[in-house]
Amino acid sequence: MTEHSLWRFSRALHRAINDRHFEDIEALIDEDVEWALYGPIDMFPFLGARQGKDAVLDVIRQLADNFQVRRFDRESIMLGVDSAASMLRYSLTALDSNKPISLRVAQFAQFRAGKLTSMRVLIDTFDLVEQALGRAIHLPKMTSVG
């Protein structure tokens, strides 16, 4: 039984972020890959949409510059033939402050011939921003709309 592309990609991604070993991940990304990590790009420049392998590798390098993955748990995972979706909880360390960050993340990936062609990632970004700031953001109470 062949290993699903997600497992190879996931191992290579974590090796790239934690060990700055980018050769494995480079081989697993399609030249025309579409990539989106949704979130406030003014606060986190590595978030946002990218197209093409070079742009995605640049984002992965920025992630490696900023974070160390301490631990991740897949709370839910679905594997299709050439696709995968998973809900994860990441425990990271922000390298500039040595601050721990805990994230809820959803990943939707698509592969072709073993290479990543699409990755969409959703993060509970309000929680991320509060953790990065180290304090709560005081929002107005809304009772009539929203």
Next chain:
Amino acid sequence: MTVEKLNRQRVLHLLDAIARSDLQAALSCCTDDVDFLTHAPIDVLPHIGPCHGKKELGEFWRTVQERYAEIRYEVPQIVAEGDTVAAYLRVFFRKRSNDRIVQVDMAVFYTFRNGQVAQIREIIDSYDLVQQVLEREIGPLILGERVDGG
């Protein structure tokens, strides 16, 4: 038909029911003890919280209906395996108060039991959602400026 195809259709059927405001049909897709969890700041979205059982979930969906005149879904990606389905949704809510559209991308993970939805877990780009609901940037709030709510 495989269980995966069937469950994928069931998710699309549930989304259709919500979009056409047929809450009875939507709730009939769920088990009596359906468990729903999403994450967003309750100051701005007080109705978003954990729901246990059909009654609470029905009340949540009813609150959403009261606030939004129209809900429309796009499903760019859906993955199913066994009794679980993950849907990447782009959802458009039209506010009743001023007709503005709130557009949210969300990841929704469904777990089925005996053909019904027993668990729903959502992950949303919550920072963007809050800004759209408030209809303003959060940046000034981070800097400590006061912003009045609605």
